[in-house]
Amino acid sequence: MRPVVLGPKWADMTDTIRISVDAMGGDNGPRIALHGAQLSLRERRNTSYIFHGREEVLKPLLEEFPDLKAVSTIRHSETVIAMDDKPSQALRKGRGNSSMWAALQSVKDGEADVAISGGNTGALMAMATFCLRPIEGVSRPGIAAIWPTLRSDIIVLDVGATIGADARQLVDFSILGAALARALFDQQQPSVGLLNVGTEEVKGLDEVREAARYLSEASGAGFRYHGFVEGDDLGKGTVDVVVTEGFTGNIALKTAEGTARQVGTYLRNALKANFMSRVGALFASSALNALRRKMDPRSVNGGVFLGLNGIVIKSHGGTDEVGYKSAVGLAYEMARSRLIDKIDEGLKRFPIKPADSTAEDGKASKPEANPA
Numbered sequence: 001m002r003p004v005v006l007g008p009k010w011a012d013m014t015d016t017i018r019i020s021v022d023a024m025g026g027d028n029g030p031r032i033a034l035h036g037a038q039l040s041l042r043e044r045r046n047t048s049y050i051f052h053g054r055e056e057v058l059k060p061l062l063e064e065f066p067d068l069k070a071v072s073t074i075r076h077s078e079t080v081i082a083m084d085d086k087p088s089q090a091l092r093k094g095r096g097n098s099s100m101w102a103a104l105q106s107v108k109d110g111e112a113d114v115a116i117s118g119g120n121t122g123a124l125m126a127m128a129t130f131c132l133r134p135i136e137g138v139s140r141p142g143i144a145a146i147w148p149t150l151r152s153d154i155i156v157l158d159v160g161a162t163i164g165a166d167a168r169q170l171v172d173f174s175i176l177g178a179a180l181a182r183a184l185f186d187q188q189q190p191s192v193g194l195l196n197v198g199t200e201e202v203k204g205l206d207e208v209r210e211a212a213r214y215l216s217e218a219s220g221a222g223f224r225y226h227g228f229v230e231g232d233d234l235g236k237g238t239v240d241v242v243v244t245e246g247f248t249g250n251i252a253l254k255t256a257e258g259t260a261r262q263v264g265t266y267l268r269n270a271l272k273a274n275f276m277s278r279v280g281a282l283f284a285s286s287a288l289n290a291l292r293r294k295m296d297p298r299s300v301n302g303g304v305f306l307g308l309n310g311i312v313i314k315s316h317g318g319t320d321e322v323g324y325k326s327a328v329g330l331a332y333e334m335a336r337s338r339l340i341d342k343i344d345e346g347l348k349r350f351p352i353k354p355a356d357s358t359a360e361d362g363k364a365s366k367p368e369a370n371p372a
Contacts, residue, residue, distance in 0.1 A: 016046050017335045019328065020112035022103040024053040024080040025119025027318045031061055033118065036324025037072075038065040044332055050106055052077050052099040077102045081123050083317060090123030091130060100124060104131040107310040113335035116302075116327055118315035125161050125305065132310040135340075137347045140165075141307035142173045142246070143314065144180055145253055146300045146330070149237030155180050156234065158246040159253045159303060165245035167354040170194065170211035176306035177241035178223035179346040183337035189220070190240035193229035195248065204228065211243075214354055221349045298323035302330040304339075311339055 021037065023030040030053055037049055048071045051058055055076040062069045079098040081090045094101050100119050106112040108131055117124050125141070134141055142158035155177050162169065174192050181190035194212055196204040201212070212228065219225035226239045234242060234252065244252070271281040301323035305312035311334045315327035 016048050017044070017114070017332050018048050018050070018112040019331055019335075020050045020103045020106035020115040021052065022100045022115070022117035022119055022124075023051040023058055024077070024099040025117040025124075025317070026315065027083065027118075028320070030058055032319070032321050032324050034058070034061050034065055034068065035321035037328055038068045039321060039325040040328040040332070041068055041071070044329070047071065047332060049073070050075055050103075050112055052102040052106070053080070054078065054099075075102055075106075081119050083120050085120055085123055087122040087126035090120060091126055094123070094127070095130070101127055101131065104128055104310070104312065107312070108132055114311040114313060114331040116313040116315060116331045118317045118319065118324065118327070120317075121160060121314055124312070124314055128305055128308055128310075128312045132308040132312070134307050135309055135343060135347070138172050138176070138307040139168050140172070141305055142169075142176060143303045144177055144306050145249075145303050146184070147234060147242075147256070148300055149235055151237030153184075153300070154234075154237050154240055154242060155184070156242045156244070156249060156252070157306065158244065158249050160246045160250040161305070162246045164247065165207065167207045167210035167214065170207065170243055170245070171214050171350075171354060172307065173243045174211070174215055174223065174225075174241065175346045175350055176343060177243055179343040180304060180306060180339065181240045182222070182346075183334065183339045183342050185240065187240065189222070189224050191224045191226045192241045192243060193226040193233065193239035195234075195242055195244035195252075196228035196230065199228045199230060201228075210354060218350055222346045299326055302327035304330065304334060306343070309340070311335060 021033055023033045026032060034051065041047055049068065050073050052075045055074050058074050062072060062074065077097060077099040079094050081094045081098050081100045085093065100117055100123065103115045103117055104127055107115045129141060140162050143161045144155050144157035145159045147154045147156045157173050157177050158165070178190050178192055181187055192215065194208055194215070196208055201209070215225040229238050229242060231252070233239070234256070271277050298319060301316050301319050303314040305314065311331070313327055313331040313334065315324055
């Protein structure tokens with residue numbers, strides 16, 4: 001078993017991890033962001049924060065968390081990006097003066113090690129791409145999710161940054177996902193699989209099969225290429241990194257979250273059905289609590305934007321303070337593990353890749369599935 005290390009193990013580190021927060025992003029207001037940061041600070045004392053947003057709103061909220069206030073700075077930003085703003089609209093509206101842009105700018109300027117937002121996903125990806133720019137050699141950035149399985153946590157990408165992907169982009173996602181696996185799981189050769197409708201080499205779209213050929217030839221350059229994987233392999237944890245394009249990945253993510261809630265509801269209803277089931281639940285309470293924690297989507301909240309010149313974490317917009325704490329923990333771990341350096345290393349080790357079709361025909365894949 002190889003769990004993701006997001007706990008207090010690293011709390012005695014002397015280097016401070018600086019986290020820039022778009023405090024106005026999300027469905028439930030800035031209190032969730034501050035409360036989640038406070039919960040994380042209890043386990044990771046070597047953390048400081050820059051909260052971006054309306055000062056008249058954030059200042060009284062921060063007074064409620066004295067420990068957090070002692071390691072935090074508020075940067076006033078008047079403009080707030082709405083959850084229903086289109087990416088192009090958000091860029092025009094918020095470039096330079098919104099809380100979302102300011103959080104990213106702090107990373108670009110070297111004031112923070114990582115940025116986090118629970119706001120509009122499409123807007124965040126557009127702003128992050130414009131502000132931080134893609135790493136040289138990466139055709140398009142992707143969003144990676146930490147995925148609990150029967151074996152251990154794995155990485156799945158892309159879960160919503162790009163609708164459709166050519167072979168070059170799928171290869172890039174594989175390199176980025178492998179780098180994230182090395183950062184999170186401390187594995188030198190994580191296994192990578194391409195999500196497909198079957199495991200046979202002749203199945204799937206042309207771009208998927210073309211990406212498979214390149215990955216097979218490059219296996220060993222920072223990862224082990226497993227081959228095609230199917231939908232049920234996500235739950236099994238067959239590979240460390242599952243690669244797909246954003247449309248399929250986002251549907252898979254939402255389906256898994258919905259299924260977890262459905263099973264949880266079934267279980268709660270069954271345990272309350274009659275007196276004997278309630279008695280049985282009492283005796284099995286410790287095991288049931290462990291199951292509840294395992295199935296709680298809040299425990300793996302947070303998507304990593306990969307392929308940019310800076311680390312950006314997207315928290316689920318509707319999460320509570322416990323979920324936001326998980327996203328902050330993920331941000332902390334990404335900064336601590338020097339994710340960007342591992343991505344650069346992976347790009348250098350990879351041999352020649354397929355041509356970028358978007359560069360050839362002047363057309364870019366349509367961004368944004370808005371997974372938050």
